[in-house]
Amino acid sequence: MSYYTIQGIVRSSAPILAFTSIIGIAAGQIMNTRLDSLLSLPILLLLIPALIKIGGDTGSMLAARLASAFHMGLGTTQIHKNPVVRNSLIAAFIVGTSASVAVSVLVWIAGHFLTMSLPFLVIFQLCIIAEIFELIVVYAATLGIAIASHRFGLDPDDTIIPMIATLGDLVGVLAIFATINLFNII
Template sequence: MSYYTVKGILARGFPILLLTSVIGIFAGQILNIEIEKLISMPIILVLIPALIKIGGDTGSMLGARLSSSFHMGLGSHLRRNPVVRNSVLAALIVGLSACFFVGIVVWITGTILGIGLPFITLMALCLIAGSFELLAVFSATITIAFASHRFGVDPDDTVIPLIATLGDLIGVIGIFVTIHILNII
């Protein structure tokens, strides 16, 4: 049981904490750079927190499932692995459903507050940015989980903190790329 000592936990967790802090600061700076666009379209300010959480949360859910499969000896190969395939499919369904639901809730909120976008535009923003975020985060989740397992690092110690933070960064980037593609602002 020497693996679960205070020193061992700190040694494994502190580098990950430092890395996630830097990534989080970077995501915040992207928001800071784009502050003028955000102020001109306040409904986007309502949308950002909910939409960026979807990628991190579903990616963390996928990471936990993959980590559990490694601990049970079920996830040793990436190709044609039903655990990976079914976990990704379930997380994708949950993530896209959440993006659709967030789009509806934000549209209703924007309509009530008088700061909304047209429904189709807002839904396109949510689904395109959400799809981009989910695909990127799930790819990173699978990569980090398999790399951690392969190099003898417990995926529970790496996947969830990294993916939650990467979800924020990729989500922010995805929202601004989608805003640019749809020419919203």
Template sequence: MQNEYHVKRILKTALPILTFASLLGIASGLVLDTYGDFLLISPGILMLVPVMIGMGGNLGSILGARITSALHLGIVELRLTDPLLRNNVLATIIVGVISFFAVGVFGQLFCILFGFESPGLVNMILISSVSGFLLTLIIVFTTILLAFMSYGYGFDPDDTTIPMVTSICDVFGILALFGVMMVVL
């Protein structure tokens, strides 16, 4: 059997997109660092950072994988009345709303279990749900746009959509979390 995978070839494809993703990652780190003092006062919210980033990435990659499969099958079109697009958008929003509500509930539980200072159950749920909802809308919009654009320009959307969406989610996830936190607290 011939050797299909070669270190050099994989590195050549992956490194440019990983470097781009790193730049976006640093950008979200800068947002995090800007609100650092605020965060260190509220460890309960600091605790939500990895899970907000992670959930944003999960939702984006699931939607991305589904849209790219549909593009490859040729059964989806970029218009508001497309049934597959509509179902995917609706399902992502439903899953997003429930998951980010769960982030608030479990977040509060973890604060109690591990003795972190928390802004209270209602505020935790409010902050995670509202920022999660905003993030979900951003994810839906950017994922669909990137998948269709990649496909339109002749790139395999599987290679481009997921790494770009997860990185973009990081920046907006942290921005949404702090934006909403500042309004609520």
């Protein structure tokens, strides 16, 4: 008999997918409230999709690594001192910040070609500050959800990854708008 059944997967995934749908709609509505200001500076429209995906994607990568570690029994004892968890967090943070730097350079270059540029330093600061805030929140949530799903016997692949990808979108949008307000860009 198989461990996974269609009914079991649907029963465990349906609430998660409903929850992530609501979070995704909320992130879209937050962007919708700022649409006029975003249209006044179109270079931000190049920046936002890339930045919000970095947090969700690297958070999902971290979630997959933690799920594998927990399945193998490597990450369940003394989480705060565990080298598997610590190294996974460090690696994901390096990937996320490196991607943020690359996005800032690419968006600045694209902005020059499309004649809608901002100074490089402004784009760079916006990317780095927004992304660091997003990564901290998303990685903390990833760790918490991974531990909780493992302790409650839920399949982490069905719970963590969809939740973190969607949470990355919401936190990313909030982080970008908070950073835009911090620098008074629009």
